[in-house]
Amino acid sequence: MANTVSVKKLVADISNLEVYSGEQYLEERQITTEDISRPGLELTGYFDYYPEERIQLFGMTEVSYGNKMSSKARKKIMDELCGPNTPCFVVSRYLAVPAEMKAAAEEHHIPILRTKLPTTRVSAKLTDYLSGRLAQRKSLHGVLVDIYGLGVLITGDSGVGKSETALDLIKRGHRLIADDRVEVHQQDEQTLIGEAPRILRHLLEIRGVGIIDVMNLFGAGAVRAKTDISLIIHLENWEKDKQFDRLGNGEQRVTIFDVEIPKISIPVKVGRNLAIIIEAAAMNYRAKTMGYDATKAFERNLNELISENSAEEK
Incomplete structure (x- = not known):
C-alpha cells in the first residue's frame, strides 16, 4: 500500500501553516504525492490534465488573476478545482481567501490552509517534507x-x-x-x-x-x-x-x-x-x-x- 500523509499531520509537522477553514476535514483528507500544483491553466478553464490529487497552492499570481474574474466565473473554477482526491488548498503570504474558494471547499469537505511564507518557500517546504514522509x-x-x-x-x-x-x-x-x-x-x-x-x-x-x-x-x-x-x-x-x-x-x-x-x-x-x-x-x-x-x-x-x-x- 502506498504511503499517505493526512492534512492534519501536515499541519502539525510544518510550522507557519494555519487552518483557515475545514478543520473538521483535516484527518480524512490524505496526501498521496509530494508534487505541488499551482493552478494556472486551470484558472483559465483548462482542466483536461488537472492534477487533482496534489496540494493546490495559491500565490500572488493565482489570487490576483482570480480577483479579475467575475464572481460567477470564479465560483465555477473553484468548484472544478475541488476534486474528490484534492487534499487541501494552501494560500501563501496571508493573502485574502476568495469567498468562492471558501464556499466550494466547504461544500466538498476540503480544508484551506494559510501561511505567511512566500509562495516559492512554502512550495519548497511542502515538497521537502512530503518527499521524506511519502518515500518508500x-x-x-x-x-x-x-x-x-x-x-x-x-x-x-x-x-x-x-x-x-x-x-x-x-x-x-x-x-x-x-x-x-x-x-x-x-x-x-x-x-x-x-x-x-x-x-x-x-x-x-x-x-x-x-x-x-x-x-x-x-x-x-x-x-x-x-x-x-x-x-x-x-x-x-x-x-x-x-x-x-x-x-x-x-x-x-x-x-x-x-x-x-x-x-x-x-x-x-x-x-x-x-x-x-x-x-x-x-x-x-x-x-x-x-x-x-x-x-x-x-x-x-x-x-x-x-x-x-x-x-x-x-
Whole structure:
C-alpha cells in the first residue's frame, strides 16, 4: 500500500501553516504525492490534465488573476478545482481567501490552509517534507551513529557488539540516531536518510544492563533525530583463515534503493577497540572524499622506493 500523509499531520509537522477553514476535514483528507500544483491553466478553464490529487497552492499570481474574474466565473473554477482526491488548498503570504474558494471547499469537505511564507518557500517546504514522509521505506538491522557529522551505519550479526560499540562512541562525543532497527528512505538520487522508529528513539540496548535512555544519561547533545547515511561499517567475528582488506584498496559498495553506499568490513577480536577503529575509519573516509587517499600515498611511496632501489642497482 502506498504511503499517505493526512492534512492534519501536515499541519502539525510544518510550522507557519494555519487552518483557515475545514478543520473538521483535516484527518480524512490524505496526501498521496509530494508534487505541488499551482493552478494556472486551470484558472483559465483548462482542466483536461488537472492534477487533482496534489496540494493546490495559491500565490500572488493565482489570487490576483482570480480577483479579475467575475464572481460567477470564479465560483465555477473553484468548484472544478475541488476534486474528490484534492487534499487541501494552501494560500501563501496571508493573502485574502476568495469567498468562492471558501464556499466550494466547504461544500466538498476540503480544508484551506494559510501561511505567511512566500509562495516559492512554502512550495519548497511542502515538497521537502512530503518527499521524506511519502518515500518508500526499508527497515535495516544495525546501529546508526553520527561521527563528526558523518552518518555511519554499523551492521553485523546479533551479539557481535554493535550497541556496545555505539555506547563507546557516544561517550567519545558522537551522537546516536538509532539502535537495532534503522528506518531508511531515499531522499534523492544520491542521499539516503536514516532515523529511528518512534518506539526506539534515544534508546540503546546493552546486554546485561538492559535498555538505557541515551538522552537522559548523556544529554540532548548525544542524540540526533536523523542523518544522511554516508558509510556502512560491517563488524565480523575474526577468523584465522579469513582474509580481510589490509591496505584499503578493496572497496565494497552496497546498493540500498538506488543509492550506492561504501562498505568497510572490520574484524572483531578480543582486545580491539572498535570505537576508535570505527572513528578512524570514518575520518579516513572523509579524507578520501576531500581528495586525500592514504592507500594511494602508500602506493606512491612504494613505487618511488622501488625506482630508487632499481637506480642504485644499475
